[in-house]
Amino acid sequence: MKKKKKITRDQQPEFKRRSPWVDVWRRLKRNKLAVVAMVVLIVIVLATIFAEQLTPYDYAKQNAKEMLQFPSWKHPFGTDNYGRDLLARVLKGGQTSLLIALASTLGAGIIGTILGATAAFFKGAYATFVMRLMDVIMGIPSLLLAVCVATVLGTGIVSTIIAVGISAITSFCRIAYAQVLKESANDYLQAATVCGARSLRKVFVHLLPNSLAPLIVQATLRLGGGIMIISSLSFVGLGVQPPTPEWGSIISTARPYLRDFWPFVTFPGIAIALTVISFNLFGDGLRDALDPRQK
DSSP: OOOOOOOOGGGOTTOOOOOHHHHHHHHHHTOHHHHHHHHHHHHHHHHHHTHHHHOSSOTTOOOGGGTTOOOOSSSTTOBOTTSOBHHHHHHHHHHHHHHHHHHHHHHHHHHHHHHHHHHHHHOHHHHHHHHHHHHHHHTSOHHHHHHHHHHHHOSSHHHHHHHHHHHHHHHHHHHHHHHHHHHTTSHHHHHHHHTTOOHHHIIIIIIGGGGHHHHHHHHHHHHHHHHHHHHHHHHTTSSSOTTSOOHHHHHHHTGGGTTTOTHHHHHHHHHHHHHHHHHHHHHHHHHHHHOGGGO
């Protein structure tokens, strides 16, 4: 009797190949901590987006009769030294912190990725200049660099975005440089050259899309680090200024009441810690899920 030939998946006409992102999601689901962190981040983001709908109080409205009240059904997080609802201010402060972190990370990612990718492709004196500049910037601690930039530019949301973003450019640049160098040795780039593709098309159409995985992971991790720097700048008075609430500025205002009124500093502190830890855990899980060796 003749043996029946086994039909592989690729030979089956009805078989549909899975998207690579489906495999990434399946590997990510196996990391329980990363999934929990992702859920927490979704809850935090949605809570800050719908901050006005979740609480009946205006974050800026003062009430001298309700100053420094402990948590109750009326004010779940209590009130601050001006009688403002702390829950409303923490939610609005999270909206400010996440917006600045997202804008600074996005800006740093775009600039750093372009610099790193073009340096790896064109090489020569341009690459030497770019990478030595990144080495100089990396030699300065991120928080210290952000403090220096914020001191020069002044306070405010835009200045804080620039100050936090400059310190994040180097990590994106170095990752993009390493990834593009590795991808440049692949055959598809030689095929693009044979087809007459121009240099910039090779970089932005062929090389960068195949180098995105580690950059996405870095962006996730930088969001957590960015929130720490943003809160630190606001805490020392160099970031977001009152009356706009931000987690760091709320804690700074709460310093005189630290011993006698614990809710003032506890709830924004928990919000910072929970957000940063969740971003780090989710970033670690995403890195493992995007690693081809995990297949």
